[in-house]
Amino acid sequence: MSDGGYTPEEQRKRKLASDCFKRATEAMGKQNWDYAVEMFATAIKMVPDNLMYRQSLIGCLRKKYNENKTGASMTFLKLSGIRSRIKKGRSSKNWSDMDLAALDGLLLNPWDGQFNADMGEATRERGFLEIATFAYEQAVGPNAAPQNIPFLISLAEIYELRRNYTAAMMTLDKVKVLDPLNGSIRSKLQGLGADMTIERGGYDGAKSTQDVKNETPKQGYEESVKGNVKLGNDVLAPGESEEADLQRMIRKEPANVAHYLKLGDYYRREGKLDESAKTYKLALDVSGDPNIREQMEDVELDMIRRNLNFAKEAAARDKTDEQTRQAVAELANELLSQEIEVFSRRVDRYPNDLRMKHELAKRFMRSRKYDKAIPLLQAASKDIRLEAQVLASLGSCFLAKKQNNLAKRQFEKALEKLTATDNPQPFKECHYYLARLAEEAKDNESAEKHYTEILAIDYEYKDVVERLKRIQGGDDESNQIDTDDDH
Numbered sequence: 001m002s003d004g005g006y007t008p009e010e011q012r013k014r015k016l017a018s019d020c021f022k023r024a025t026e027a028m029g030k031q032n033w034d035y036a037v038e039m040f041a042t043a044i045k046m047v048p049d050n051l052m053y054r055q056s057l058i059g060c061l062r063k064k065y066n067e068n069k070t071g072a073s074m075t076f077l078k079l080s081g082i083r084s085r086i087k088k089g090r091s092s093k094n095w096s097d098m099d100l101a102a103l104d105g106l107l108l109n110p111w112d113g114q115f116n117a118d119m120g121e122a123t124r125e126r127g128f129l130e131i132a133t134f135a136y137e138q139a140v141g142p143n144a145a146p147q148n149i150p151f152l153i154s155l156a157e158i159y160e161l162r163r164n165y166t167a168a169m170m171t172l173d174k175v176k177v178l179d180p181l182n183g184s185i186r187s188k189l190q191g192l193g194a195d196m197t198i199e200r201g202g203y204d205g206a207k208s209t210q211d212v213k214n215e216t217p218k219q220g221y222e223e224s225v226k227g228n229v230k231l232g233n234d235v236l237a238p239g240e241s242e243e244a245d246l247q248r249m250i251r252k253e254p255a256n257v258a259h260y261l262k263l264g265d266y267y268r269r270e271g272k273l274d275e276s277a278k279t280y281k282l283a284l285d286v287s288g289d290p291n292i293r294e295q296m297e298d299v300e301l302d303m304i305r306r307n308l309n310f311a312k313e314a315a316a317r318d319k320t321d322e323q324t325r326q327a328v329a330e331l332a333n334e335l336l337s338q339e340i341e342v343f344s345r346r347v348d349r350y351p352n353d354l355r356m357k358h359e360l361a362k363r364f365m366r367s368r369k370y371d372k373a374i375p376l377l378q379a380a381s382k383d384i385r386l387e388a389q390v391l392a393s394l395g396s397c398f399l400a401k402k403q404n405n406l407a408k409r410q411f412e413k414a415l416e417k418l419t420a421t422d423n424p425q426p427f428k429e430c431h432y433y434l435a436r437l438a439e440e441a442k443d444n445e446s447a448e449k450h451y452t453e454i455l456a457i458d459y460e461y462k463d464v465v466e467r468l469k470r471i472q473g474g475d476d477e478s479n480q481i482d483t484d485d486d487h
Contacts, residue, residue: 017046021053024060033064037107044103048096048123051130058138061110069143071109078108086118098122110138113145117154124158133158149175156188165192187269193295242266257287264295273303290349297342304335339363347376354383358390370397388417392426399433408437420457428454428461435467444471 006014024039040057047053065071082105089098099122105115120135136155140146152175159168169192175185239245246263253259260283267276280296283289308331315324343360350356361376374397381390395410411430418427435450451468454461 013046017043017050017053020046021056024056028060028063031063033060036060037064041103041107045100048099048126049128049131051128051134054131055134058106058110061107065110069111071111075108079105082108082115089122090118093125095122095125099126111141111143113139113141113148113151116141116144117148117151120154120158124154129158129162133162147178149178152178153185160192168192190268191265193265193298255286257283257289257292260286261292261295264299268299268302273299273306277303294346301335301338301342304331304338307331308335336363336366340367354380354386358383358386358393361390361393365393365397368400370400373397388414388423389426392418392430395430395433399437404437404440408434411437420453424457428458432462432464435464439467439471447471 020039020043024036024043027033027036027039037057037060040053040060043053044050044057061071082101085101086098086105089095089101099119102115102118102122105112106119109115116135116139120132120139123129123135124132133155136151136158138144139151140148140155145151152171156168156171156175159165159171169189172185172189172192176182176189179185243263243266246259246266249256249259250263260279264276264279264283267273267279277296277299280292280299284292284296308328311324311328311331315321315328318324340360340363343356343363346356347353347360357376358380361373361380364370364373364376374394377390377394377397381387381394383390391410391414395407395414398404398407398410411434414426415430415434418430420427431450431453435447435454438444438447438450448468448471451464451471454464455468459465
């Protein structure tokens with residue numbers, strides 16, 4: 001082996017690839033896209049593990065195709081052959097061939113979600129995780145396949161492999177929205193939360209309290225464990241029960257926080273929320289880590305939500321039971337109060353987390369604390385993923401405060417970014433309140449247009465049909481706008 005750990009042949013290829021990359025960048029400067037693409041592709045074939053070469057190629061291809069989002073035209077015959085090569089490479093586990101075939105597909109259409117995902121799969125199997133991340137991110141990009149669940153799950157897996165747990169959880173959150181009944185995704189999200197806590201706290205492999213960030217006395221610790229968590233199941237052999245195995249590990253290493261986190265996560269996945277909260281409390285007693293406190297708080301919120309759902313089910317069975325209805329109201333208020341308290345602490349701890357600010361703002365809106373919600377929403381609007389929803393919420397806040405001009409401006413800005421397909425609820429809400437504002441201003445023509453937009457997708461939305469009839473019939477009924485039912 002020679003300098004850098006490369007063989008002479010590998011060094012030769014890397015030198016060739018570097019020369020090709022230089023020629024490609026020079027060609028791009030002259031807008032000679034075809035030659036630049038040829039040189040970038042050659043560099044990739046010489047050095048397939050270089051992320052910059054692949055990123056540069058994709059950027060160059062988009063320039064070549066004038067950002068048309070569809071790539072080359074009349075290529076269906078070529079694409080069929082490329083897909084056959086990809087399928088053959090996958091079935092034979094010849095990941096290098098599959099990678100090259102996917103690359104050829106991207107040369108024809110760099111926006112194609114499937115070809116990007118194929119490159120992601122092949123490069124993952126080749127151990128090029130940086131490139132795999134890039135490829136899957138392209139696959140779920142806004143001009144590719146942003147709602148493809150398998151692609152999103154694969155991207156989350158890559159993030160997890162690279163220990164980017166936050167990105168993995170955000171990606172799986174998108175899957176949860178697309179497939180809300182998928183219990184395995186909810187379980188996976190909870191598991192990632194535990195993994196992130198272990199990673200942040202440095203608990204993995206800790207043998208004593210000296211190995212974790214915050215030390216606490218060990219004296220009396222085992223007694224605390226026995227008093228709060230059932231450490232039974234000794235009759236089960238190792239491997240027969242995940243719960244029993246984790247309990248044995250706790251008894252063996254009572255100061256190893258990772259064991260408690262894994263057990264707490266297990267209980268949460270199994271729906272044993274009381275046991276999960278107690279286990280996280282023990283982990284918190286050992287470590288004092290605020291990350292673990294957040295895990296415990298999440299479980300405690302889940303407990304209130306579970307009790308609220310039980311109460312709602314009971315109330316639905318007997319609508320005359322006033323006591324049950326009162327219990328629903330009390331639990332709903334308790335949940336809202338606890339969420340505000342928890343999310344407020346997290347906004348203080350993570351001042352740059354705009355999603356958390358949005359969540360806290362929504363709770364303040366539900367409690368009609370609009371002055372507290374508005375600055376949070378204004379901050380959250382800087383996140384382009386949240387902007388449309390946040391603008392709609394801002395409009396509702398200003399409307400509740402009787403600041404109609406500000407409300408109108410926010411609703412109009414939100415509608416510039418909302419579509420009936422992707423955001424049906426805020427889309428309808430913005431049109432509805434703009435119609436109500438137009439009615440109040442005696443601008444019936446504008447009100448009719450907004451109501452018509454709603455009826456086109458939801459004929460039974462609120463009182464739109466009745467209001468439209470009154471406008472068309474000239475009935476000028478009182479138009480006091482009430483937003484309470486939306487929060």
